[in-house]
Amino acid sequence: MVNTCNDWDTAIASWLGWLAAGGRPKTTLTLRGYHLRRVARNVGGDPWSVTVDMLTDFLGEPGWSPEYRRSIRSSLVSFYTWAHASGRCRANPAALLPTVPVPAGVPRPAPEAALRHALERADARTLLMVSLAAYGGLRRAEIAVVHSRDVVKSLDGWVLRVHGKGGKTRMLPLVDEVARRLRALPEGYAFPGRIDGHLSPAHVGKLISRVLPDPWTAHTLRHRFATAAYRADRDLIAVQQLLGHSSVATTQRYTALPDDALRRAVMGAVA
Structure with missing residues (x-):
């Protein structure tokens, strides 16, 4: 019925x-x-x-x-x-909804000047959020749920267990300063809030945006991390794993090619 x-x-x-x-x-x-x-x-x-x-x-x-x-x-x-x-409605009105094409994105890493601007203006809490995005590539939702139990010691140093999209987790090596700041916090969520015990992803994004100059956002800090990580080793697979992407094609949309690589390609075409 x-x-x-x-x-x-x-x-x-x-x-x-x-x-x-x-x-x-x-x-x-x-x-x-x-x-x-x-x-x-x-x-x-x-x-x-x-x-x-x-x-x-x-x-x-x-x-x-x-x-x-x-x-x-x-x-x-x-x-x-x-x-x-399940029999709740006689017809499916969403079956004929048009598909929505999404244009292929291009890398948009926040410049170093924007990052410095944010680090200089941020209070201690927002500074840690900015650092997790810029030096760890975390999404807003991943930053929101960072917890003391997820900061663990490995053979190579401190790592963070990141709770990513789709219930997937990944282990992210931490730079020393970020590890120190996380370990200095009380037990529990790094960014406590009244809903589910932690801040919402939207609020995390808002706090980061407040200290960044326009038009840069938390997501462009993630692009910044992807670009910097790729330039360090030219290993796109490693960057994919660090960002928690299921596809290398997605990672490519986050990673700006170094200027010198483009220049070498152009010079290589000269007879």
Whole structure:
């Protein structure tokens, strides 16, 4: 029997419970829940009477980046595929949503002057956030959940267990100063907060952006790390592992080629 309950909250909670049963990490559940609650606020009505035209109008919101638009579309497809398969709605209105192409990105590393500007302006807490992004390549969400138990000693020095996207973890060697700052903190989350015990990724990004000059962000510090790490050894596979990417092609979009490599290529073409 088709459920005609006019209750987005109940529907979203049931869907998130289904995702959790499949082992989706908390970060994914938080993001997907945020997407569907945004749909509920903007589309309204009964979640089971939503049409493809209503969802298409919603996805056509001007000003969204292709990445954000594609991410929300993915949540809608997952939600309504589950709802249709479980008998909650007679048809799947997300089945005909247009795909969202995302242009290939180009490396955009924050320049050293921007990093110095941030390090000079930041308080101790934000300084550590900036350092984790610039010298470790951590994402905002990874910085938010750094915990004292994840700082461990290896044969080669201190490393950080990074909790990445999709529930994946990786071991990141720490520069001495960052290791010292982390080890000096009390036990628990490095950046405590009222929600889940730590700051949100959005708040981490906001704090980092406040000390960086425009237009640089936490993500461009991650690009900066990728570029600097590649220049150290010219080992793209090592950079891929450090960033936690599943594909080298993704890592290439983060890594700016050194100017001297481009110049040597040009000079090599001269007869």
